[in-house]
Amino acid sequence: MSDVMAAPRAKVEEKLFQNRYLVDAGRPHIKVKPHTTPSASLMSMVTLCPAGCYSQTEGGQVEVAADGCLECGTCRIVTRKTGEVEWNYPRGGFGVLYKFG
Amino acid sequence: MGEFNKPFDAIVVGAGPSGNACAYMMAKEGLNVLQIERGEYAGSKNVQGAILYADALEKIIPEFRDEAPLERHVIEQRMWMMDDKSHSGMHYRSDDFNEEKPNRYTILRAQFDKWFSSKVKEAGALVLYETTVTELVKDLSGKVIGVRTDRQGSPIMANVVILAEGVNGLVGQRSGLRNEVSPDSVALAVKEMHFLPRETIEARFNLSGNEGVVIEAMGTITKGMTGTGFLYTNEESISVGIGCIVSDFAETNVTPNELLEAFKNHPSIKPLLADSECKEYAAHLIPEGGYKAIPQLTGAGWIVVGDAGQFVNAVHREGSNLAMTTGRIAAETVVSLTRKREEMTAANLAEYEKRLGQSFVMKDLKKYKGIPELLHKNKGNFFGTYPKLISSAMQTWFRVDGIDKISKEKAIFRNFRETRTLWGMMGDAFKMVRAWR
Numbered sequence: 112m113s114d115v116m117a118a119p120r121a122k123v124e125e126k127l128f129q130n131r132y133l134v135d136a137g138r139p140h141i142k143v144k145p146h147t148t149p150s151a152s153l154m155s156m157v158t159l160c161p162a163g164c165y166s167q168t169e170g171g172q173v174e175v176a177a178d179g180c181l182e183c184g185t186c187r188i189v190t191r192k193t194g195e196v197e198w199n200y201p202r203g204g205f206g207v208l209y210k211f212g
Numbered sequence: 213m214g215e216f217n218k219p220f221d222a223i224v225v226g227a228g229p230s231g232n233a234c235a236y237m238m239a240k241e242g243l244n245v246l247q248i249e250r251g252e253y254a255g256s257k258n259v260q261g262a263i264l265y266a267d268a269l270e271k272i273i274p275e276f277r278d279e280a281p282l283e284r285h286v287i288e289q290r291m292w293m294m295d296d297k298s299h300s301g302m303h304y305r306s307d308d309f310n311e312e313k314p315n316r317y318t319i320l321r322a323q324f325d326k327w328f329s330s331k332v333k334e335a336g337a338l339v340l341y342e343t344t345v346t347e348l349v350k351d352l353s354g355k356v357i358g359v360r361t362d363r364q365g366s367p368i369m370a371n372v373v374i375l376a377e378g379v380n381g382l383v384g385q386r387s388g389l390r391n392e393v394s395p396d397s398v399a400l401a402v403k404e405m406h407f408l409p410r411e412t413i414e415a416r417f418n419l420s421g422n423e424g425v426v427i428e429a430m431g432t433i434t435k436g437m438t439g440t441g442f443l444y445t446n447e448e449s450i451s452v453g454i455g456c457i458v459s460d461f462a463e464t465n466v467t468p469n470e471l472l473e474a475f476k477n478h479p480s481i482k483p484l485l486a487d488s489e490c491k492e493y494a495a496h497l498i499p500e501g502g503y504k505a506i507p508q509l510t511g512a513g514w515i516v517v518g519d520a521g522q523f524v525n526a527v528h529r530e531g532s533n534l535a536m537t538t539g540r541i542a543a544e545t546v547v548s549l550t551r552k553r554e555e556m557t558a559a560n561l562a563e564y565e566k567r568l569g570q571s572f573v574m575k576d577l578k579k580y581k582g583i584p585e586l587l588h589k590n591k592g593n594f595f596g597t598y599p600k601l602i603s604s605a606m607q608t609w610f611r612v613d614g615i616d617k618i619s620k621e622k623a624i625f626r627n628f629r630e631t632r633t634l635w636g637m638m639g640d641a642f643k644m645v646r647a648w649r
Binding site: 123126127129133152158159161162163181182183184185187189191199201202203204206207208209210211212 | 250251252255256257258259260262320321322323325341342343344361362363379380382392393394395398400402404405449458461462463464465466467468469473490491492493494495496497
């Protein structure tokens, strides 16, 4: 049995450099609401976000940096019940611009 | 942006396959159509494998082959069951698929959707890009009478609003037209575009001219989660991706990127991608809930088409054809009501659901209504135990090592019985047959 963690792999940050984005500076389309302890759902986004936008701070809170967002909507669906994430589409024309899709 | 004083016959939200099919059909029949798309161009927000099924598009644009950006026509389908080091598979390749009007093509959605959108404009619809619809406008009775966007100051009015807004479908969900999508009824798929010279692709996959191959794979590649991997040949690139149910992903600590990297590095896949250059990394949700997840589809002044209505046949990996077909049928319904000068009431628009019921869309989704739940509940067996058992049986059978064939047969059966018990296997087979009917 090979282990998924042992497989050679490219980092997600490097992959995002291949993509085109038009970042709406100062107007992030995803926000994490202020919290002291994240729910299990919100915590799961640290590994689940395919663009690696979520991370945990030293204080244990979960934060999001949405510049590399692929607009899949996974975090919105996963945190639907806890309501910890405020999710909107970017303003028209902004966000990821797929060249191939 | 200007204001629109006169109500449109119809507003279409979104310019993917369902929205484009719907807007095109209505505009072609002379309706005054406005289509609103949040991307810079149609396709800039859209992600798919992607396979185009010709039949659904032929019913909308019969001569599409002359002008649409198509990659390769599919002549070979490989279905692989994988464990960590092996795959066993069923391949079907036929020269019959080298026909005058091929049945399936690989496409690149950003390019295809842009072309489809140009056809919508040619047909006479007004298309607004870079504009996000923020909410529906309703009258006092609750009937949908228009939309608000992030660009126009005042609402834009229409007799009917067609929601072709995709799997996330914020407008419809926030307006309470349908429930929020649940994490166990959607898959998260990640995909990369790998470029190679066309001669290399043709040599690697045994192809000539515009022939193409698709590979669909399942097994331990999804680490016990419900999901599949795929690899499609395009003209000068390979689309490779993997997707699993979101709630399964949430229970593991495997990142989607790691899962894709492991799939790309599987010994059966790695040589196919060797020396390629990756030019895009994409992620998208795919509705997987099937028939039971289909929401309410019509109401006073509104219709839902495509992924927003969960129209995906997960068993056959079909989605864009269901999207185009639901878009076309919605258009036919609206055109017919408009011609008869009838109101877009809930009762009148219910005709759309009646027409869908007579189409392959509902018949197929109904046929497989039990499959998504069955696979999800038994994911350990279907995506782990069985692929491993089959691989080990194949290896026992094909490895020549001085052991007689009767002993080999016994070893294979013993392995199956000890791993999954006879009752367990019979139960799974019975449940699968029942769900398949």
